[in-house]
Amino acid sequence: MQSHASRHVVSDYLKDLHPDLSEPFPTEVISDEVAEAHGRRAIPKLIAVLALDELPDDKRAHALRVFNGLLSTQEHKTNAVAEGAAAPLCRLVSQCRDEEVRRLACSALASLAQVMAGRKGIVAVGGLAVLTEALQTTPEQAAGALRSFAASNDGNALLNEARSSVVPALVGLLDQPCDPAFTLAAFENAVATLEGMTRTDDGVLAALDADVPRCLVATARRGLTGDLRFEARLMDTLQLVAMGLEQICHHAQGKTACREAEAHKVLADMLTLHHRETIKHAAAALAGLAVEKESKVNVMLFAGVSLVRLMRGQDAELASNARDCMAAAAEHLEARRTAEMLLSMEERELLLWKGPPPETPPDYRYHVELPKFKPGDARPE
Template identity: 85%
Template sequence: MQSHASRHVVSDFLKDLHPDLSEPFPKGVISDEVAEAHGRRAIPKLIAVLALPELPDDVRAHALRILNGLLSTQEHKTNAVAEGAAAPLCRLVAESRDTEVRRLSCNALASLAQVMAGRRSIVSVGGLAVLTDALQTTPEQAAGALKSFAASNDGNALLNEVRSSVVPALVELMQQPADPAFTLAACENAAATLEGITRTDLGVLAALDAGVPACLVALAGRGLNGDLKFESRLMDLLQLVATCLEQICHHAQGKAAAREAEAHKILAELLGLQHRETVKHAAAALMGLAVEKESKVNVMLFAGVQLVRLMRGKDTELANNARDAVAAASEHLEARRTAEMLLGMEERELLLWRGPAPETPPDYRFNVTLPIFTPPRI
């Protein structure tokens, strides 16, 4: 007998379980769509989106956030450089009116500048000039990108090629009054960039032309006694200031500039901090400053007590820096008298001279008082 019941087809194929008759891919690719892509197409897609001339600022900012999240490995940074990311990022820093877009673009350039190929690509599209101009609009992020250059020898060489414009711009940033835009982080990034630039002779000369010693002294004064006194990352900034002054004070022409800026006073205050790295670089800066004849008395007058305290401490490196500073300053008669008042006879032999004291400076032995000449009466 034939059954007239309806038949049911049972299948395990996906087309029978979830029938979808639409096209597998859309006909046109949406060029400005931003999505968190995966694999090899992620970075090229984002760079292509950022290069579009007409794009809303919120979409650009979203794309930049995703790109910055991807630039966390050397492979991704190198891939972004190969795809030409430097050009659209520099264009956004220079032309975008949106503050968030400029900040995120500077952060992306800072990531690219951590690899050698990225530094060269930024320079090839005029990125250093763009970042220099951005120090007044997005100071913290632009200085952070320049800091990435200063962290390497080849990056410092590239910065030195444009030192005549970069160094004055950094000084202008650090001289800005208290303002929400010019934060402690911005000053710290600028000081880190100067610390890298002043590692070379040409960099120190450019720093002297731009008045960096006086600027660093004023910045440290703001940190010790001014508006930056209670900042959480103050010690990192003061360490960079001490390091910059150390490199300047060990330069032949930098000693005079540091003396004129009264760097010995601020370095003496830095010796009293409970931060070893800052104290170490401050003592080394005073050691270089004490070599100059005109600075010997000032070093002992303002920092003699702190240097003697370090000499008596158990930290060998700090004690050696302090001893060399006191020994160099004691070549002057007045400075030597101060050292003799602060140190006992046994301490002079054990800590300072490490043996019998050397001869007294020449102006002590030949200090002769002549009687007033009275002509005879005739």
């Protein structure tokens, strides 16, 4: 009986081992195919795909996921910037209707903004305005991209050039109620951006114009007693708030704004947390605030007990910040009375003044009250 099954040929000849004799490359390249090329063509291929106008959103999202996976080294990020990745990414953030595509595009811009060439490339195509507008649609990822700018000195300089629009947009984000769209991660990225911008004098002035001290105090209260108090990464956000308030409190004009926003109350509450970095920056912020005459009594009344506890502790850095704050506040007579009630004479010499305490002013040492004379009272003989 004859078998019609196909035969299996075994041979060591090259023609049998490699029977494919077709052309090595197709005659036409598939322009919208989402595929990772090899070598130097990997990133340019995906950028060309992302620049296409007629491309389904699911393919765009797939291409962005592959593209973000390639941005793992500084060389790849620099290569992507050189190939012009910033322009199509900004266009997707501003024009695409698909939410996932916008989020992935903002994440790609955040990766590019981690290198200096990427920050300059994003600014050159108007990316800061795009990211500022995207704070309302994709708040977490857009604020994360701005946070990448604020992590460097040159990035802060670029942000300060657009501070008139960036800072109010970040304040508006922090004023939003917590919901699935506006998460704690979005608030943390926004606070981190503001903290980076307030490292410069121009940034502090822009923050004062946008009422940032009031916004930071409100955010801290939401974390201490409000709707954010049960979030897992709350301490990171509170630390960033304390760092931002510290930089504003050490500014000549920022002291008044922080006093009017009652920052001393929330900073005093931060001293009771079990998070060393937050306590350190909160005490440093109070030390800057206590330099102002009008804030000395408030600092001592609200934070005096916590400051004394830190001064008596074993942490030298926390004790130093607390000591500076107590010494600055004790220059006021009312605040000094409170300090003397909280500290013994030995502690005043060892902890606060490091030696004999300064001489008490005469108007505090001798307090004399004379009765007021009223007409009709009998005069003494």
